[in-house]
Amino acid sequence: MAEQAEAGGGKAGSAQAGLAQAGLASRFLTAVQELYRRPASAIGSTIFVVFVLMALVGPFIAPYGSNEQIVADARQPPSLDHWFGTDNLGRDIFSRVVLGARDVLALAGVGTLAAVVLGTMVGLVSGYYGGWLDEIVMRFFDSLLSLPALLLALLLLGSLGPSRNSVLVVITVVYTPIVARVVRSVVLSVKTKEFVEAAQVQGERVWYILFREIFPSTLPALAVEGSLRFSYAIFLVASLGFLGVGVQPPSPDWGLMVKEGRANFTQTPWALYFPAGAIAVVVIGVNLVADTLKQILQVPSQLKR
Amino acid sequence: MASSENEPILQIEDLTVGYEQAGAWREAVRHVSLGIPPGQTCGLVGESGSGKTTLALATMRYLPEEGSVCDGEIWFRGENLLGLRSREMRKIWGSEMTMVPQDAQAALNPSVRLGEQVAELLRHKVGLMDSEARQRTLELFERVQLGDTERVRDSYPHQLSGGMLQRVLTAMAISTKPSLLVLDEPTSSLDVTTQAVMLDLFRGLIGGQQQTAVLYITHNLGVVAQIADRVAVMYAGDLVEDAPTGDLFRRPLHPYTRGLLDCVPRLGENKSEVDLRPIQGQIPSLEELPTGCIFQPRCPLAIDICEEYPPLYEAGSGRRSRCHRWEEIGHEEVSASQPVPEGVLVQGADVEEDVLDIEGLKVHFTEGRTLRDLVTGKSSRKVRAVDGVSFDVGRGRTVGLVGESGSGKTTVARAVVGLAERTEGSVKLFDVELPAGLKGRTSDTFCCLQIVFQNPAETLNPYLSVGQILRRPLQRLRDQTPGELDQAVEDLLEAVHLSGEYASRLPGQLSGGEKQRVAIARAFAPRPDLLIADEPVTSLDVSVQASILNLFNELQAEHAIGTLFISHDLAVVGYLADTVAVIYLGQLMEVSEADSVFDPPHHPYTEALLSSVPLIDPQGEQEEIRLEGEVPSPSEGISGCPFHTRCPRIIGDICVEEIPPWRDISGTDKRVFCHIPEEELREEQRRTFRFSE
Numbered sequence: 001m002a003e004q005a006e007a008g009g010g011k012a013g014s015a016q017a018g019l020a021q022a023g024l025a026s027r028f029l030t031a032v033q034e035l036y037r038r039p040a041s042a043i044g045s046t047i048f049v050v051f052v053l054m055a056l057v058g059p060f061i062a063p064y065g066s067n068e069q070i071v072a073d074a075r076q077p078p079s080l081d082h083w084f085g086t087d088n089l090g091r092d093i094f095s096r097v098v099l100g101a102r103d104v105l106a107l108a109g110v111g112t113l114a115a116v117v118l119g120t121m122v123g124l125v126s127g128y129y130g131g132w133l134d135e136i137v138m139r140f141f142d143s144l145l146s147l148p149a150l151l152l153a154l155l156l157l158g159s160l161g162p163s164r165n166s167v168l169v170v171i172t173v174v175y176t177p178i179v180a181r182v183v184r185s186v187v188l189s190v191k192t193k194e195f196v197e198a199a200q201v202q203g204e205r206v207w208y209i210l211f212r213e214i215f216p217s218t219l220p221a222l223a224v225e226g227s228l229r230f231s232y233a234i235f236l237v238a239s240l241g242f243l244g245v246g247v248q249p250p251s252p253d254w255g256l257m258v259k260e261g262r263a264n265f266t267q268t269p270w271a272l273y274f275p276a277g278a279i280a281v282v283v284i285g286v287n288l289v290a291d292t293l294k295q296i297l298q299v300p301s302q303l304k305r
Numbered sequence: 306m307a308s309s310e311n312e313p314i315l316q317i318e319d320l321t322v323g324y325e326q327a328g329a330w331r332e333a334v335r336h337v338s339l340g341i342p343p344g345q346t347c348g349l350v351g352e353s354g355s356g357k358t359t360l361a362l363a364t365m366r367y368l369p370e371e372g373s374v375c376d377g378e379i380w381f382r383g384e385n386l387l388g389l390r391s392r393e394m395r396k397i398w399g400s401e402m403t404m405v406p407q408d409a410q411a412a413l414n415p416s417v418r419l420g421e422q423v424a425e426l427l428r429h430k431v432g433l434m435d436s437e438a439r440q441r442t443l444e445l446f447e448r449v450q451l452g453d454t455e456r457v458r459d460s461y462p463h464q465l466s467g468g469m470l471q472r473v474l475t476a477m478a479i480s481t482k483p484s485l486l487v488l489d490e491p492t493s494s495l496d497v498t499t500q501a502v503m504l505d506l507f508r509g510l511i512g513g514q515q516q517t518a519v520l521y522i523t524h525n526l527g528v529v530a531q532i533a534d535r536v537a538v539m540y541a542g543d544l545v546e547d548a549p550t551g552d553l554f555r556r557p558l559h560p561y562t563r564g565l566l567d568c569v570p571r572l573g574e575n576k577s578e579v580d581l582r583p584i585q586g587q588i589p590s591l592e593e594l595p596t597g598c599i600f601q602p603r604c605p606l607a608i609d610i611c612e613e614y615p616p617l618y619e620a621g622s623g624r625r626s627r628c629h630r631w632e633e634i635g636h637e638e639v640s641a642s643q644p645v646p647e648g649v650l651v652q653g654a655d656v657e658e659d660v661l662d663i664e665g666l667k668v669h670f671t672e673g674r675t676l677r678d679l680v681t682g683k684s685s686r687k688v689r690a691v692d693g694v695s696f697d698v699g700r701g702r703t704v705g706l707v708g709e710s711g712s713g714k715t716t717v718a719r720a721v722v723g724l725a726e727r728t729e730g731s732v733k734l735f736d737v738e739l740p741a742g743l744k745g746r747t748s749d750t751f752c753c754l755q756i757v758f759q760n761p762a763e764t765l766n767p768y769l770s771v772g773q774i775l776r777r778p779l780q781r782l783r784d785q786t787p788g789e790l791d792q793a794v795e796d797l798l799e800a801v802h803l804s805g806e807y808a809s810r811l812p813g814q815l816s817g818g819e820k821q822r823v824a825i826a827r828a829f830a831p832r833p834d835l836l837i838a839d840e841p842v843t844s845l846d847v848s849v850q851a852s853i854l855n856l857f858n859e860l861q862a863e864h865a866i867g868t869l870f871i872s873h874d875l876a877v878v879g880y881l882a883d884t885v886a887v888i889y890l891g892q893l894m895e896v897s898e899a900d901s902v903f904d905p906p907h908h909p910y911t912e913a914l915l916s917s918v919p920l921i922d923p924q925g926e927q928e929e930i931r932l933e934g935e936v937p938s939p940s941e942g943i944s945g946c947p948f949h950t951r952c953p954r955i956i957g958d959i960c961v962e963e964i965p966p967w968r969d970i971s972g973t974d975k976r977v978f979c980h981i982p983e984e985e986l987r988e989e990q991r992r993t994f995r996f997s998e
Contacts, residue, residue: 194758195766198827200743201722202778203751216768 034296035289044288051282055102062095066252075268085270087260093271097278100252104282107164107247108233111171116226118172119179120218124210126180127187138184141177149174149232150239157245167237167246174236175229182225186218220297224290231286238279254279312383313340314484314518315364320377322356322363331591332375333359337544338617339537341518343484346511348533348550349522350565352846354588355539357522361487364520365402366394382484400430403478407490409470413462419473420458423480430481445476450506452934466935468499472506479510486511488521492528496709497873498932501917504531505931524846526569527919530554535623538562541588541599544617548624550923558626558634560604560641567642568851570880572918572994573903576858581880582643583852587816598629606630606641646855658735660835660867661698661721665730666691668713668720668891672940688940690716692891692947693730696884698835698867703857705882706871707914711936713891714871718839721869722756734835752782755828759840761820765812771798771823772808775830782831797826801856818849822856829860836861837869842877854881875918879903884974887911890947891939897975905993906970906986908977909954915993924997946980954989956981 035041054061064070074090076082084093126137144152153170160166190196191214199213240246241255249256254275261272322334334356341347351357362368364379366386379386381402386394406412414422420442427438439458446454449472462470471491478486488507492500508531511519523529529536529550536553538546538561546559557563564584571579586603589595595602597612604611610629617625620635633639668691678685691713698704708714719725721732723743732739734753740746758764765774775794779785785793795805801822812820821841828836838857842850854877861868872878878885885902887895887910895908907915916928932951937943943950949960965980977986 194760194763197724198756198758198764198824200724201751201754201756202782202831203743203746203748204777204781212769213766216766 031293031296035292038292040288041292044285044292047281047285048289051101051105051285054098055105058098058102062092062098064092064095066096066099067091067250068095077268078270084274085268087257087268087271088264093257093274096252096257097254097274100254100257100275101278101282103164103247103251103253104234104237104279107167107237108171108230111168111237112175112226112230112233114168114172115175115229116179116222119176120183120215120222122176123180123183124187124214124218127184128191128206128210128214134184138181141180144173144177149236153236153240154243154245157240162240162245162248164247167240170240171233171236175233179222179225179229182221183218186221187214190214190217224294224297227286227290227293231283231290234279234283234286313342313380314382315520316340316378316380317360317364318378318380320360320363320379321375322359322368322372323375324359324372326371326591329592333372333542333591334363335542336617337377337539339544339547341485341520343518344515345534346519346521346532348529348536349520349539350524350526350529350536351539352524352565352588352848354541354590356542357539358489359542360539361489361520361522365398365404365487367398399426400481401483402485402487403481403483404487404489405471405474405478405491407493409467409474410462412474413470415462417461418458419460419462419465423473423477426477427480441480442476445480446473448479448510449473449476450502451476466499468495468503468935471495471503475506475510479514482514483517486514486517486519488519490523493523493525496936497875498709498913498917500528500919502931504528504919505929507532525919526565526847527921530921530923530925531919538565541594542591543599543627544625545600545627546625547617548620548626549622552622552624554921554923556635557641558620558624558631559600559628560606560634561600563634563641564603564643565847566921568848569921570851570854570876571921571996572876572879572915573996574876574880575899576880577899579880580645581851581855582645583855584643584848585646587818588846588848598627600628604641605643606634606639646852658700659697659733660700660735661869662733662736663697663717663721663730664695664733666694666717666720666727666732667729668716668725669728686940687942688938689891689942690725690939691720691727692939694888694891694893695730696886696893696896698869700834700867701861701865702883703861703868703870703881705878705885706869706888707873707875707878707885708888709873709936711890711939712888713939714873714888715839716891717888718756718837718869718871721837722754748782752831753834754837755831755833755835756837756839757821757824757828757841759843761817761824761844764824765815765820767812769811770808771810771812771815774823775808775827778827778830797830798823800829800860801826802852816849817845818853821845821849821853825853825856825860829864832864833866835867835869837871839871840873841870843872843874850877857881875914887914890937890943892947893978894948895975895977898973901970901973901975903992903994904973905990906975906977906983907990907993908948908979909952909981910948912990912993913953918994920994920996922996926995926997928991928993930993946978954981 035045069090070086070092071090073082073086075088076086078085082092082094084097086092122137126134152174156170156173157166160169196209196213199209237246238255241253242259244259247253247256257275258272261268261275265272317337317339320334320337321332323330323332337360349357349360359372363374374387413419420439423442423445424438427433427441428435433441442458443454446457451457451469451472457465457469457473492503495503511517521529521533533550536548536550537544538559540561546553546557546562548558553562554566557566567582568584570581584603589599598615601607601611615627615629617627618631620626620631628634630639634641670688670690672686672688694717696704706714706717716725720727723746726741734750739750772794775797776790779790779793794808798805798807803819803822815823842853845853857868858881870878870881879899879902883899885897885899886893887908889910894910903915913930913932916930920927930953932953934951937950945961945963946965949955952960959980965978968977968979968983970977970983
């Protein structure tokens with residue numbers, strides 16, 4: 001099996017064969033190796049890892065507290081003392097960006113995870129049973145998808161009231177239909193395959209067929225969709241913060257910081273640039289990873305040979 | 306450039322073609338030399354992975370990007386093709402060098418009318434004016450025997466059947482009077498009756514074009530025996546033998562050719578009389594080619610000298626063989642036949658009880674209505690996939706169900722296992738009526754009734770190991786304790802001739818034949834009483850096919866189970882089955898015991914099938930009964946006998962109006978679904994085929 005994983009070569013096709021054949025642990029390792037083989041995804045993965053580390057050990061890196069005011073240093077441009085400068089209240093922007101990572105990544109991550117779990121369940125069941133159930137579920141999801149994500153989010157927040165939990169609910173509701181559709185489309189193509197029919201003919205129960213026979217085939221698509229959704233969720237959290245309906249002040253939320261920075265743009269432009277840059281960099285990083293995952297995992301079947 | 310009479314149109318010299326794969330260089334074709342003079346048809350035969358398609362593509366300089374010619378020369382009408390630039394090649398393609406591909410649907414533009422596609426070619430390559438081109442198109446369609454030429458001209462590809470599209474492509478290929486015509490498995494995806502008509506057509510066209518050299522690529526030995534003047538046999542990238550067709554089939558000089566010929570069941574052979582001898586081992590992958598003669602690890606005649614790579618020996622009378630021992634083989638001092646595998650035992654089946662009883666089985670599907678149907682208020686159409694089929698399978702017996710595509714044979718299988726719900730009729734397992742669908746079937750039923758599917762690539766879950774796949778039915782349906790499981794899995798693998806270490810492998814690491822073996826092991830895991838095999842060998846190479854057929858024989862004799870074996874291949878069904886049932890448009894046409902299937906009288910449809918199978922014997926004689934037209938759609942609802950629209954022996958209105966009776970043929974166990982009385986059939990029909998010798 002080790003040989004199989006190593007033989008993964010530079011070609012996407014063989015990499016996928018390697019992934020499908022190795023065990024779980026070595027499959028993960030192969031995926032990481034594969035990510036670091038390409039420059040784009042190596043950069044993306046590094047960015048992602050740096051931000052995750054920032055979220056985990058932020059308080060140890062940040063020189064100041066998120067709401068610590070150094071009144072004497074207010075409105076300072078970037079310097080050796082304050083790497084990213086200070087805002088008009090005298091808060092250290094570098095500290096706020098570092099400490100804000102935890103909030104953004106946690107909200108986007110947990111929200112996406114919930115959407116992926118829920119979407120997978122719905123997609124599996126709806127795709128497998130088909131018929132009226134599928135029709136009703138999918139038309140309902142279509143109607144949700146017909147609204148722009150931000151509009152739907154604003155509608156929901158209007159009734160839930162702005163809070164962290166509401167943001168989580170919003171991400172889940174907005175992204176569940178999208179994940180469900182992706183999973184469903186895989187289920188539709190897999191459920192008529194002979195190995196599924198073989199399980200049916202041996203009298204397997206539905207849950208076994210769904211999770212043991214069909215679910216593994218959805219993993220590649222799910223990994224790609226999940227990582228894409230994650231990057232959009234970061235956007236969404238930031239957008240909601242910027243609009244003032246998401247995370248509330250004085251949290252060091254990046255979206256919120258952009259909003260505040262914008263108000264004082266002429267005096268302290270750096271208060272806008274750095275949080276906005278953080279959003280851009282992390283989203284680009286995750287997107288680069290998602291792109292590469294797509295190349296590695298979703299190869300058309302002709303190339304596999 | 307004018308070439309003299311005998312000079313070959315195509316001369317390949319010492320050609321080696323390689324592909325770049327994962328950074329390494331793999332030679333897919335090695336040191337091949339081959340010449341085709343004008344007017345000759347050269348058949349190129351080989352199993353998958355033998356390099357025959359690579360050779361053809363390289364010859365046409367049409368290799369994919371990662372492939373290239375490493376060594377050798379290709380002379381085409383006195384010109385070295387390898388020296389030409391792609392602009393010059395483009396002039397040759399489609400005019401002097403044309404090709405008929407395997408997949409006609411993919412080769413034609415789906416959004417352009419067929420007439421325009423041909424006319425375009427004539428304008429560009431022949432230089433005809435618009436009106437001339439259109440006129441010539443119709444003439445060409447006539448030449449390839451497309452009945453209603455004007456309708457074909459105005460049709461789009463999706464409106465015609467595969468056989469008709471293949472004719473359109475043939476028309477395009479001959480339109481420019483090419484010097485070289487490459488036919489790449491042009492009949493492989495067609496039904497056997499259509500294939501016979503196409504082969505006739507090719508033979509006629511080739512005969513009419515004396516200046517054309519033809520390269521016919523196929524894996525089917527019967528087809529090549531029927532159409533080629535000379536046959537070149539490829540194995541794992543080597544040209545192993547090259548001989549005039551008659552000589553090659555009568556007295557092959559290479560052990561691989563011998564092996565190929567021995568592992569295909571001939572039409573009319575039965576397991577009770579003939580053993581299939583599969584070629585032992587596997588075709589080597591390009592990464593690990595054996596040293597010396599590449600066939601040596603599988604060769605029954607391998608000796609010390611075979612460690613050296615053999616040259617292509619000139620073996621007299623235009624024959625060549627890449628075997629050190631060709632002289633001994635030629636003089637019959639040694640036998641190049643593969644050994645008969647041990648364990649193949651065929652027992653006379655004794656019918657005591659019926660495992661499966663099917664009575665008046667009907668499966669009708671309702672076609673979904675299109676938006677247009679909804680608007681015009683058309684009611685949904687019924688597709689009568691299976692329309693009244695009755696037969697039974699006895700314990701220890703094999704019933705072969707044979708039919709062409711769309712005949713409903715797979716639907717019968719699915720209705721029995723419950724994957725398709727029957728509309729009418731009864732299916733009884735040991736005299737107990739089965740529920741129509743999967744719902745309501747007990748685990749006893751699941752245990753008794755197992756199925757092996759057609760497509761090895763899809764039959765195993767790519768994410769589960771072989772051990773996991775086999776353990777599950779043992780655990781669930783046979784209540785084995787975890788302690789016994791590993792041993793039971795090993796036993797199962799052993800029964801299908803795989804070693805125990807396969808349990809840890811994933812399906813991606815297995816070859817097609819091995820996957821099918823695991824699928825058979827999975828079906829045998831719950832110890833079924835009835836096994837349904839839906840085209841289990843169709844997508845396998847012939848040498849693998851032989852070993853799987855032997856495996857079926859062996860397991861069946863050992864466990865005395867009933868088998869319903871479904872296939873489109875009459876020779877395979879005739880070989881394996883005790884009873885043969887022929888199905889057409891959802892209804893049985895004939896049911897017959899194995900010993901009388903191939904003797905007249907037949908149902909006219911069976912007769913046509915038998916005379917359409919290409920015999921693996923260039924000197925064999927065969928009646929020429931060809932079916933006209935297309936198989937009607939099963940949604941049409943045909944009155945009287947379902948075969949009357951194409952029957953060459955139709956006797957009048959009675960066939961159109963009345964449902965035929967089942968006639969028992971005296972002196973045999975044969976029953977025929979036909980209006981023609983037995984005596985008349987007996988009088989008019991002869992044995993449809995006869996092998997030489």
